[in-house]
Amino acid sequence: MQGHGYAPPPPKRPSTGALVVLRVIFVAVPILSIGFLAWVAPLRAAIVTHRRADWWIFGGSLVVLGISFAYLSTDHTDDFSSPNGNVGMIILLLNAAACVGHYLYADIRHYHRLYPMVYLPPQAPAANYVYPQPPSPYAATHPQTPVTPPAPAPHTPAPHTPVPPPPQRPAPARIDQVRAELDELSDYLRKRDGHYDGGRDGR
Incomplete structure (x- = not known):
């Protein structure tokens, strides 16, 4: 044939x-x-x-x-x-x-x-190609044991920090009391200064 x-x-x-x-x-x-x-x-x-x-x-x-x-x-x-x-x-x-x-x-x-023009697609770069490695005789006689990854640690929530309350303004009664004490102190100092000046003049 x-x-x-x-x-x-x-x-x-x-x-x-x-x-x-x-x-x-x-x-x-x-x-x-x-x-x-x-x-x-x-x-x-x-x-x-x-x-x-x-x-x-x-x-x-x-x-x-x-x-x-x-x-x-x-x-x-x-x-x-x-x-x-x-x-x-x-x-x-x-x-x-x-x-x-x-x-x-x-x-x-x-x-x-x-003769038509034939456009070839661009080829992938050879740098990304991974060549297969030959099997090692050590791997045949000593099989590797798969390593189990450690379990993730349990997530512990962070302790809650209390937020201090904003400072409160003093009550109006406290302000009046402080003002009265300041007035008394001013009167006392005024009287003391007058007594001290009179004694110094008489001497």
């Missing part, structure tokens, strides 16, 4: 630098030739993509180029300043712009479909 065989390897994607250089060349040729070589860009697109629509566009560019040549051939001035010359130059330049735009679109779409 024969197998299906090996699948052919996928075509290698051209380097980005080579693609950029080719695109610059096939864009510059129609512009630098003032549209006379505009058919080069759609021809390149048709060869790369192998699509029937691109070949039809290449043929259409040749037809438009022939129409512009027909107008330019009827112009007998040196700078294409006649109405036919102006129409022929406008058609020529528009054809060049359309050919360049189609070539860039077809070429970019072709390589994007053929």
